[in-house]
Amino acid sequence: MSWKSLQATLADNGYIASDELAMAVHLSVSLQRPLLLEGAAGVGKTEVAKKLAALNGTKLIRLQCYEGLDASTTIYEWNYQKQLLSVQAGKGDADTERLEQRIFSDQYLLKRPLLEAITQDKPPVLLIDEIDRADEEFEAYLLEILSDFQVSIPEIGTITATSYPLVVLTSNGSRDLSDALRRRCLYTYVEYPDAKTELAILQRHLPDIDASLAEQIVSFVQLLRKEELEKKPGVAEMLDWTAAIAGLGIAKLSDNPVELQATLVCLLKTQADHYNIPREITERLVGQAVP
Amino acid sequence: MKATQFPASASGVTERVTGFMAHLRDNGLPLGVAETTKTLQSFQHIDITDQHQVRLAFKVICTGHHDSYSQFDDLFDSYWFNHGRERSAIAQTPNQSRQNNHSRFQPGVDSTRSSSDDGEAEQPDGDSSDSEASASGEGRLIASKTTNIEKTDFRELMTPESLQQAEAVALKLARAIRDKRSRRQRAAVRGAKLDLRKTIRASISHGGVPFDLYRRNKPDRPVKIVALLDVSGSMTVYARVFLSFLKGLITHDTQTDAYLFHTSLVRISDALRDHDTFRAINRLSLMAQGFGGGTKIGSNIKTFNQQYAARTVNGRSVVIILSDGYDTDPPELMACELKKLKKRNCRIIWLNPLKGWKDYAPVARGMAAALPHLNHFAAANTLESLAALEPHLKRL
Numbered sequence: 001m002s003w004k005s006l007q008a009t010l011a012d013n014g015y016i017a018s019d020e021l022a023m024a025v026h027l028s029v030s031l032q033r034p035l036l037l038e039g040a041a042g043v044g045k046t047e048v049a050k051k052l053a054a055l056n057g058t059k060l061i062r063l064q065c066y067e068g069l070d071a072s073t074t075i076y077e078w079n080y081q082k083q084l085l086s087v088q089a090g091k092g093d094a095d096t097e098r099l100e101q102r103i104f105s106d107q108y109l110l111k112r113p114l115l116e117a118i119t120q121d122k123p124p125v126l127l128i129d130e131i132d133r134a135d136e137e138f139e140a141y142l143l144e145i146l147s148d149f150q151v152s153i154p155e156i157g158t159i160t161a162t163s164y165p166l167v168v169l170t171s172n173g174s175r176d177l178s179d180a181l182r183r184r185c186l187y188t189y190v191e192y193p194d195a196k197t198e199l200a201i202l203q204r205h206l207p208d209i210d211a212s213l214a215e216q217i218v219s220f221v222q223l224l225r226k227e228e229l230e231k232k233p234g235v236a237e238m239l240d241w242t243a244a245i246a247g248l249g250i251a252k253l254s255d256n257p258v259e260l261q262a263t264l265v266c267l268l269k270t271q272a273d274h275y276n277i278p279r280e281i282t283e284r285l286v287g288q289a290v291p
Numbered sequence: 292m293k294a295t296q297f298p299a300s301a302s303g304v305t306e307r308v309t310g311f312m313a314h315l316r317d318n319g320l321p322l323g324v325a326e327t328t329k330t331l332q333s334f335q336h337i338d339i340t341d342q343h344q345v346r347l348a349f350k351v352i353c354t355g356h357h358d359s360y361s362q363f364d365d366l367f368d369s370y371w372f373n374h375g376r377e378r379s380a381i382a383q384t385p386n387q388s389r390q391n392n393h394s395r396f397q398p399g400v401d402s403t404r405s406s407s408d409d410g411e412a413e414q415p416d417g418d419s420s421d422s423e424a425s426a427s428g429e430g431r432l433i434a435s436k437t438t439n440i441e442k443t444d445f446r447e448l449m450t451p452e453s454l455q456q457a458e459a460v461a462l463k464l465a466r467a468i469r470d471k472r473s474r475r476q477r478a479a480v481r482g483a484k485l486d487l488r489k490t491i492r493a494s495i496s497h498g499g500v501p502f503d504l505y506r507r508n509k510p511d512r513p514v515k516i517v518a519l520l521d522v523s524g525s526m527t528v529y530a531r532v533f534l535s536f537l538k539g540l541i542t543h544d545t546q547t548d549a550y551l552f553h554t555s556l557v558r559i560s561d562a563l564r565d566h567d568t569f570r571a572i573n574r575l576s577l578m579a580q581g582f583g584g585g586t587k588i589g590s591n592i593k594t595f596n597q598q599y600a601a602r603t604v605n606g607r608s609v610v611i612i613l614s615d616g617y618d619t620d621p622p623e624l625m626a627c628e629l630k631k632l633k634k635r636n637c638r639i640i641w642l643n644p645l646k647g648w649k650d651y652a653p654v655a656r657g658m659a660a661a662l663p664h665l666n667h668f669a670a671a672n673t674l675e676s677l678a679a680l681e682p683h684l685k686r687l
Contacts, residue, residue: 002337002338003337003344003347019343019347020347020350020351023337023344023347023348023350023351024347024351026336026337027333027336027337027348027351027352030333030335030336031329031332031333031336033329036355038357067606068475070475070476078487078488078491080487080488080491083491084491084494084499084501087491087494087495087498087499088499096495096496099495100495103491103495135606136605136606137475173357173634175606175634175635175636176634176635176636179321179355182355182356183321183323183325183326183355185355186351186352187351187354187355187356187360188351188360189357189360189361
């Protein structure tokens with residue numbers, strides 16, 4: 001599949017990808033390299049992985065990162081309760097060697113996302129979400145898996161991948177990632193979509209919306225992103241807002257300023273942002289957005 | 292469109308690509324042989340006669356950072372299509388942004404580069420007259436306030452007792468900040484949770500009776516303190532007290548790091564570990580006064596970011612800046628550098644002696660620019676105000 005057809009297929013599945021992103025996904029699939037996506041929250045980084053899984057008809061294995069994530073929650077853990085029972089049950093068995101072999105075998109192993117991802121029959125999509133939230137120790141675990149696709153378990157040995165997963169890492173850039181990790185990945189910075197792309201996204205998700213209203217909404221959101229905001233509204237917020245406006249039966253943004261101001265709860269997510277965008281500014285933006 | 296004239300020897304794709312990689316490397320992208328191989332591999336999967344596709348493929352593979360990502364198109368054009376640009380001019384800009392982009396720690400390359408490119412050490416002579424002149428409006432204000440202070444609290448603070456007191460306060464603060472626990476767990480002799488893996492393993496030799504219990508606990512991950520002390524002209528009256536404060540922070544562990552800055556940045560951690568407080572402080576304050584002149588907070592934080600931050604600052608660091616915020620560098624520089632420092636996930640505390648004064652507002656442009664990047668902004672003109680920090684720092 002060429003990158004253009006990949007872009008088209010993604011679009012058919014409801015994801016409008018930029019040229020850079022389409023090429024990155026294409027190369028990541030064909031070179032079997034992990035893909036690192038950076039960008040502000042709400043630009044659709046996670047969605048890429050979901051769509052890819054849907055597109056290939058494979059499993060999406062998701063690992064949400066947080067501080068203190070360690071090997072036992074990401075790679076594997078022994079099923080201790082089962083081991084304990086098994087040891088108790090096998091009390092008569094004098095052969096400790098055999099007992100040990102049994103309880104440290106595959107059936108007593110609990111696979112966590114990373115191990116699960118490399119032991120599938122069909123290559124899955126492995127989404128490592130918000131990698132910048134995890135700490136540096138976790139990045140170190142990840143390096144072994146991302147470069148060799150293998151996991152070493154002392155009791156069993158090395159487990160090599162049965163299939164190479166398509167790895168997508170996302171980061172909001174809240175912390176700098178190590179260079180070692182960056183170098184193993186293909187990189188793309190996902191920007192907020194431009195007006196044309198955003199309109200296409202809106203129409204793809206909410207096809208029933210009136211064309212001129214959709215245009216007003218998109219240009220309003222684009223203008224709003226240029227304001228000084230703590231948290232700029234992402235694509236998901238834009239879609240929520242559109243749904244709210246459609247639900248309230250607003251036909252034109254300039255019709256009812258009070259109601260419109262109330263709907264901004266969908267777009268502005270901090271108290272400071274609400275304070276920064278009073279009704280006057282909303283009206284000014286609407287004035288620019290509505291032809 | 293003008294295309295680059297390649298030397299006759301560089302005939303094949305491989306050689307031209309290698310040349311391009313060298314060009315990118317010259318411009319500060321950290322690339323190795325692996326990336327060259329990767330790009331050549333990628334050519335099998337794209338149409339290499341299409342310029343756009345090749346550009347995208349290179350971009351995706353060779354960049355790894357927002358900075359390099361946004362500057363890539365220019366670099367690409369300058370190599371493959373000479374748009375009438377001078378090579379040297381292009382090499383200049385990215386080098387500069389590479390310097391901003393200090394997050395990469397490359398021991399070999401960086402040390403040579405920063406010594407040759409980093410003109411800060413040589414600059415002040417030519418620069419200072421101009422910067423002093425530009426800051427003269429604020430400079431006069433500082434001078435008058437300074438004499439005021441000398442009359443009030445300066446002499447009292449200079450007695451050995453109060454210096455010792457400053458040290459004691461610092462020690463308390465350091466303890467307050469340092470007590471942080473990790474969310475990870477490690478095998479430990481005592482602990483809240485059982486280490487089931489070890490316990491079960493050991494139980495086998497007792498026929499499955501978990502006789503020996505092994506435990507896990509959260510290890511202490513000491514928070515690292517990095518202190519940057521401003522010893523420029525306007526801060527000299529505070530220098531000694533703050534130095535004893537730094538000494539207090541530093542003496543009881545090997546992790547804390549301290550720096551002085553005025554027009555340049557000096558690391559003083561080792562000097563401060565001198566056991567004789569008075570000797571260390573006198574030596575350092577003499578050294579600091581020798582420089583005098585203006586303050587370049589912005590460029591000093593930049594130097595710190597470039598040279599030291601990769602080693603000393605991480606998610607478990609608290610950076611304490613002791614300064615009055617009067618800066619001769621443009622405030623944007625300081626804001627930008629603080630933002631970069633913040634990217635390392637550290638917490639930044641700014642202690643400003645002026646804040647303790649009545650009616651003080653952070654109107655100095657530098658201070659105003661820094662505010663949004665600070666976790667805590669507090670007064671530090673008396674020992675009491677330093678001591679009062681403790682509960683705040685505990686919460687950070």
